[in-house]
Amino acid sequence: MDEPASPRRGRVTDVGGWEPLDRRPHPFAAVLTMAALVGVFVVALVGLGVAAEQGDRRVDVPDVLVPSVEGTGEDAARETLEEVGLLMEVSEAPNELVPRGTVFEQDPIPGARIEQGSAVSVGVSTGPAGPVVPDVVGQQISEATGVLVAAGLTLEVSEVADEDVRVGEVLGTEPVAGRQAGADRVVAVQVSSGPAPRTVPEVADRDVIEVVEELGRLELRPESIRRVVDESLADGTVLSIEPAPGTEVPRYGEVELVVVGTPEPVVMPAVEGLLRSTATEVLADTPLDVTFRVVALPAGDPRDGRVLRQGVAAMSEVPRGTPVELVVGSAPQLPAPTTTVPRGSEGSTTASTSTTIAN
Incomplete structure (x- = not known):
């Protein structure tokens, strides 16, 4: 008995029949692959060269001559520098000879050549230097006033709320201690006005426990809780607060609540x-x-x-x-007691009585 023929491997052509399939590497495939890789490499090199060329390319910024701004006002100096494309950096300092607000020095000096867009540093006078401000922080304003006036300074006092510093105590000065005051010799003094006032919150129709907790956070004290009967509302419902909501009261100020409930006996x-x-x-x-x-x-x-x-x-x-x-x-008052004294033979009273009867 003949053995069945083994399956033939290949492909069917348009003409028909089986065509053997050659699985060996094609001699031109490696050549084509290598050519493609070389092309990619060349493109990459070209790109890097273009990038390097562009990176080396610089934009030339023109130089300008620094104009003189000494002796001019700050605004005028800024305008002069901006006209030639320069910026201005300002530092203030006292100067005994140059009026307040006037430029008394600059860097770079006039005539120097620098790149357009650079900054020129200028010193602006704050006027003649005043006395050195003494340290008065922590003192009561009455005491601090005497110290500052004795130093030849004038005070401008402003009040600032502070939760911890007692009323009337100095919080700070401007200029600060150790710095010189300006030519006007004025020192701004910040004084504590004590804790900021608290605003009474809106409490109507809220639970009394919740309201009391909020009052505690605001550092307000419920002086009393008055209870009234209202069958339409649940017990513990707050009806009102006194002072009225929105009123400002001092820290630890007392308020009164009206709450639904059976009044306390x-x-x-x-x-x-x-x-x-x-x-x-x-x-x-x-x-x-x-x-x-x-x-x-x-x-x-x-x-x-x-x-x-x-x-x-x-x-x-x-x-x-x-x-x-x-x-x-x-009870009615008893009548005052009376004493009858017998008359003696000589018309004088006896020694045992304290009442004298006239003849």
């Missing part, structure tokens, strides 16, 4: 036995409706003018506005 003080005037003082700040009823006492009764009974027991808790009646005793 009032403890009734003990006033029995006290004079009416004393009881009135004790109850003056108590939110109770106090009335007095006077009852008669026998003449000479020591309880005259004192509270005999109080309508609410002492130390008991009652709602705000509870009526409280205080019963006060009133």
